[in-house]
Amino acid sequence: MAKWFPHNVSTFGGDIDSLFWLIFWVGLAWFVLAEGLILYFVIRYRRGKSQKAAYITGVPWRQSAWILVPAAVVLVLDLAVDAMGAHAFEAVKGESPQPDVRLRLTGEQFGWNITYPGPDGVFDTPDDLVMLYEMHVPVNKTVAIALGSKDVIHSFFVPALRLKQDALPGREIPVWFKATEPGDYEILCAELCGFGHTKMRGMLTVHTDESYAQWVRENWEQ
Amino acid sequence: MSEASVMTEGSSAHHAAEGGPKSKMALWWFLASEVMVFGGFLAAYILFREAAHGAWNELAEHLSVPLATFNTLLLLTSSLTIVKALDAAKAGRHIAARNNLAITILLGIGFLVVKGIEYSTEISHGFTPLAGMFWSFYYTLTGLHGLHVIVGIVINLSMLVSIMRKGERFKAGNRVEAAGLYWHFVDVVWVFLFPLLYLSH
């Protein structure tokens, strides 16, 4: 089943994936227990010729223990999942590390606008470059994105990075990632934004250091 | 919204033998949901006002505190007169009941008139519902409240007609108490709106 996931190329993707699998195995155990009990009871206590049902009300403690103990176990497991979750969520959405590359990403009906600040590293200067659809970043560098929208709510989703953040009009939301492998990774819009929602595809290209330098040279020729 | 008027008819008269005061209980449940509606509006208003970091205080100065205070007094008095009307009705004093109910209705209408004066003054100064977020909330909150006042007046009017027609034969049952309860609710909502809109600095 692990192969259903797109290959993870994000530094925090591993945390998310391992939490997923923890929940999966714990959930599977409970699934097997609960469904197994139902199946067993239905077969074992199927009405026979003279079978009488037992008058079990669940009121005495030794009977209700059978449901209270599972509930207590679930409580402990819940808290464990929460603890792991808090840690992982903080890693993704908490304070972002010092960025090496800054970008601005603005969604609109129906495309992605990526603004590069250019060699001066400052936005809203003449050397800025806006591209539609293409996001270029270097590998193993922290990328900080200021995410916004021109019109409705969109959502910036890169499955390979395990990254998703809604893009809202009227505010700028910080997003960051660090990609660990070069390659092309699709960007999808994950919030219904109108009749062109299906078309809001983008492409994140993670470059090796050499090819990134080349890409910068090509786009900011003097 | 005429559900309240539908609710009060045909209930306790037929089923009084079977259990407690149904109209009143029904109204309490209904009011609980109404509290959540107004609560939703007020929560939204308060959050926006906080986010404005004091900018709305200046806008609120364009509201007329004197007129609204007067309106508050009108409503509070009308809650008093409706209680007197109900007490009189229960004691069989239908003339006193009729008179107090009529005063309640007049006070309610007075409230709406004053509100109308406020609205027209504000609009003439360019403060329409589209003049900004504060004004959008102001008109929405007071407008919805005003609609509830209108409904209350209609309910009270129908009761008044009933008292006038039946005279001594008028039975002050749970329907009447339910109507009074609704009117108090309308009053209580205003008691929250008034300081939140007019007085918070």
Next chain:
Amino acid sequence: MSETGHAEPTSFFRRYIFSTDHKVIGKQYLFLGMVMALLGGLMAYVMRWQLAWPGSQVPGAALLSEPAVVDGVVTPPFYNALVTMHGTIMVFFVAMPILLGAFGNYLVPLMIGARDMAFPRLNMLSFWILFTASSVMMISFFVPGGAAAGGWTAYPPLSARPLLSGVNWGMNLWILGLALEFSAFLLGGVNLLTTVVTMRAPGMTMWRLPMMVWMQLTAAIIFMLSVGPTIAGAILLLLDRVVGTGFFVPQQGGDPLLWQHLFWFFGHPEVYVILLPGIGVLAEVLPAFSRKPIFAYKMILYSIFVAGVLSFLVWAHHMFVSGMNPTLVMPFSVATILISVPFTIVIFALIATLWGGSIQLPTAMLYALGTLTMFIIGGITGIFNGSAPVDIYIHDTYFVVAHFHYTLFPTVLLGGLAGFYFWFPKMFGRMLNETLGKIHFWLTLISFNAVFLPMFALGIGGHVRRIYDPSTYDLLKPLHGITTFVTIATVCLLLSQIPFLINIVVSLTRGERAAANPWRANTLEWSTASPPPHENFVGDPVVMRGPYEYSVPGADQDWLPQMQDADTATTR
């Protein structure tokens, strides 16, 4: 006993159309809900066809006209409208009418020993308001611009400005239709609450109430306390659209997130409003066919109350990546995951009801077991969504769609069918054919899993929701086989309902006449004729015991009706 206040009507109109009899009204809700279910299901069919074969002609879509459908091909705006209306209709015009409107109205007065609801005329009004609301929803397809297309969640600014969505009157009618639906169920809730509190027969203490009544009571309270903020939000949205205010529009100082908070504050408790009556069905059917009391009656109730309270504290688990303040996320995530504790108690108590029983498996019981087993999957997959970091990945993907269909579908359809097969004899005085019932069950159960189990894989693969054409994305191309499989399974699921419809028609006309108590069950509705007379009971019910006294040691039969006198063994 005391006069009912309304003698049995004689004209066709008063008996079947404008009736104040809760039993007739209950059936009206059932019929309306089933019609809307068919329409909602057909919408899903058209959506699924487009997903499997993008840009192709959908069989049957030639009946639909431009601009929504061009030469039998679904257009993107119409696809969005289908997505929106499928969800809206299923939640508000199928689930609530069937589980609360039909089962609540039909069963509650009978189960408490009353002659009707507290406010029969209000009850009738509630149904007709819902009917109007349903009509408004369907009419919205035919106005210029088409039906609402912003998802059943209607996030602004897309939903706040006609220019952004291309939908004008359709969206306004959507808001109106919802407002009417809320009114219908608010009035219905008031009616039900008043009825249960004031009209119980002598001896029917609160602790002797059947679970179904408790579930309806709790659902009504949750609904009434949660819907307010959404009503406020809907009014603000309508003002934004029609008057031009900017409550949700940033350019005018508004905030799109305000809508999300107001919507989901209700949205989450709403799913428990739907779930609870489904649990009520299980709580009636499982004991009856295990011949055992329900396990830990009070503990189930307390757990449901705790879950009900918790349900008001988790709404922002729908908003983890919405842009809301990240410090709010973990508290909501923790609260969400903790709901699994009371539900563990409820689920295990229902399972324990089977333990040591004498289990029979008529169709109603098969559906009840199907509901329970499938709901467990829904509940467990909820943990994935409740865990905030995992949700970052699966939010707005088919994983979520699979999760909520594994909770809603078992509750509404499997649970609704369990109730239908269980109470059909009581409601219509005829028995349903068991063979057709079992065929219906197995076809439905297998198709249902074939449709929704693969969706977990789609979601994990990155398949986002509400997209018209997945082939746009290279990432999703390998998943296309699964998408096609799901679509074929959807067609099978729809076709699986044919034996059911045949069963209903045949049984209503030629089915075996039902006895008063064909299942030998204990609750009060089984102690009167099938169908019950207009005043429900002959004479005045007096309740002697709780509702689940099955297989009491020392008794000569394995059931002991609530009304039955213990020593004389006659039913009062």
